[in-house]
Amino acid sequence: MAAYRSIRNLDWVLLLVAVAIAGLGILQIYSATIDTAWRSAWWKQAVFLASGLLLMWITSRIDYHTLLGQAPVLYAASLALLVLTPLVGSLVWGSRRWIPVGFGFKFQPSEFVKLVLVLLIARYLAELKSDRLEGRDLWKLGLLVGIPCGLVAAQPDLGTALTYASIAVAGVFFGGIRWQHALLLGAAVIVLMPAGWFVLKDYQKARLETFLDPMKDPTGKGYQVIQSKIAVGAGGIWGRGVARGSQTQLRFLPVAHTDFIISAFAEEHGFVGILVVFGLYFLLLMQIVQNAQAAPDRAGMFICMGVCSLLLFHLLVNAGMAVGRMPVTGIPLPLMSYGGSSMLSVFMMLGLVNSVRLRRFAA
């Protein structure tokens, strides 16, 4: 048994692709932060990458069934952390998402909650042992995901709350939602959307308005999107070259090493660079899908597809927002955006995928 769980049996394609993406990210972080207060971010990110790889290996060693067994405990701990975050969190750009952990590092619990939700949903759906979801299953799942969603949205961090929802949506899709229920839920979302408008914070409304019409306030709320589009467009086919994009280097592009790193990358590496990155992400996602197909059981499949759909959602929203095709939300581009919590949580998810993979011949 030990043989097929050796390090050779890890998904090396997945691993190499992930490291390649993270490497491009580090390069771009370096280029985007020359001569700024963030100039040390690139090697911190390299440390995060190394730690991520270590965490991934550790996670892959743990049998995912063990983790599934601990899912309720992890879930309770997550809720406790999310409740704690606003109380002790540090205020950055108007929201409390981070808990300081010393040495200047800050820990963002909401990133790791994604992992727990992937496990929790996988366990719930696997335990059903049914190909069809009943109405009460939807209610229970809605409640389980809704609580952390609400807590995160209150930080306020609507983007991350939506990523939680994306895990749940993917879960019920693969778990076998009835099409009647799907229609009903879709209708409910459409009906509740206008009501949700009143729940949104002003800046969130502004972001949506800006998404619909960026020129409405080009120097204020529309600034980020406009500058991002200029950066992407100015990159052209071949790009401006490393550390030579004027939008990035002259700081017209906001947060070029975190949320808008793809715009900075697009400016400096052009459409060709973008195709390379998209190709890598495509490989990454397909590799995860392949592991899902080869999973030894339902739970493993749900874990892999949960991770896959989560990453896909991140990619869609982040890369779409950089070209004005998605509203601006503060969710990072997995593996590329600067940030330790995001990097570690993504590698732990890849660790889960590998944990499933290593046990595919469990019989």
Added chain:
Amino acid sequence: MRYLRAEREPDSLPARTLFRDEAKFAAGKIAAFQYLIVAVFVFLALGYWDLQVLNEEFYSEKAQQNQIKSLPILAPRGKILDRDGRVIVDNHESYRLILSRENLRPAHLRPIALGLNLDPGELEAKVRRYSKQPTYFAIPLKEELSLDELAFVEAFLGPSGFPELELIKSQYRIYPKGGLAAHLVGYVGEISDSELNSPDWAHHNPGDIIGKTGVERYYNEHLTGVDGQRQVRVDNRMNTREVLGIKEAVPGRDLRLTIDLDLQVVAELAMENRRGAVVALDPRSGEVLALVSHPSFDPNRFSSRITAREYASLVQDPYRPLFNRALQAQLAPGSTFKPIMALAALESGAIDDDFTVHCSGGATWYGRFFKCHRRGGHGTVNLKTAIAQSCDVFFYAVGNRLGIDTIAHYAELMGLGNRTGIDLPGEKEGVVPSTRWKIRTQREKWYAGETISVAIGQGALTVTPLQLAHAIGGLAMGGVFMRPHVVRPEKPEPPVRKADFNPDNVRKVVDGMCAVVNGWGTASASRIPGIEMCGKTGTAQLASNDLLRLKNSSDWHDNAWFVGFAPPENPEIVVAVLWENGEHGDMAAPIARDVIKAHFDKKQRMERLGRQPASLASAWLQPPDPARSAR
């Protein structure tokens, strides 16, 4: 815990087989999901294709516009000098703060306004006014920043501050202290909305500094330089990263006035804090030697920092300090009109040398009694005595003989009733009444009785101090009228009017005016030893509508006038003085005397020293203040 159990019991095959088999149950959905992944990538790639391949040029240009900025290098205005080259208006360097609308965040307006002691509402209104202009037009926020304002701006230019603020080194006007020559030189200010819409300022942009009044306005084009430009690469905080090119500013040209600063100072001092005006001309050329209007104001307040409240208090001041009385006060000239009447009578042949009138303190004309200013009367007076002692009865008779239209003809020949054409803005033309004038303006015929009032410079007749100096100067020159000017024209100008007065007639009138000062006349107290000054006093009643407007008791008093020149033949200087509510013309005479005396004293000293004597004016001129400019 079931999962653990499943793991530890490899022989419970049925359950585990169930799980393994079930892993494939969603194969169709996973396949569908793969199509979703492909769709997402296609969607994203199309987004990037659209921007990077289809619209690369558009966005490259935008990126270029982001980083290349043209910052203005403001050209200093030309200095204003007096006739001897002494600086009246200088410049100093300071900072102006502008608001870049390209980087403007509306939420920043309030803190910026508070930090700079501006009214937030006013600032917001200003930003709204600019909304129709292209965004690269920046808004001038504040001029001549004080040290604490500068500290505020510098603190917030940094990363966490206001990216919309830009500091620009700029030149500011320094005007003489205490309002010296304020009406003459005027002041500069930011172009207003109404000026922007007028054709006079068609080539100007919002935020331009232009001359608002006086010489600053009339010679704005001459004084204004051509702003330069600095093309720079900037970052998002407008920090200059690289200078790409510089087009130097061309400074405005200096402007030399005909004003003699020494005479200007003497005239200002002589006026003390009376209300009125002094105009000194060289009648031979029309050069203005001094031009004073009191009360005055401090143009330095206007150069930049004037607040709306301060401006309102100047505008609403009942004594109207912004009003340039020298060119704009249209008042009855009173007896200073008599020399013009006398010459008109002699020239038209209405009277001859033997013409005399008996003055018994008044006379009845057209059923109304007109009194003389001397209650006991002057007895029998001839022309010379009538001028010297300002006998009203004599001129009633003269006026009656001339008739209003002849009076009007000669008054207009002397330049009354028309603008003199001085090179200063806002000049008024006054009124010379005539039968045609009355029909045109009031649709009524002229009554002969009205002529009697006009004969002594009352009634509908009004003149400005400048017109009076121009008229009497031209009269004393024997009918050669030069256009008054404060800047010497490039080519010598011919006279604006030339009247072929009989020199004998002119001499008779001038003799009478000499007697006013040097004989037994009304201004004999203002005689200058060694200088033969001629002149004429005037005491003019206020028009009745003026009476209604004014409340203070002293404001009811008559206006005092004096117009004098020297020497009697080919005069070098003519001075007209208006002292509002000064009661009697002989009170105004000493002011003219001081100016004329200063003129000849200076001339004598220059002849004696062979060089320019020390200036009286230095006390009024502000040296460029190191505390204000050395920042």
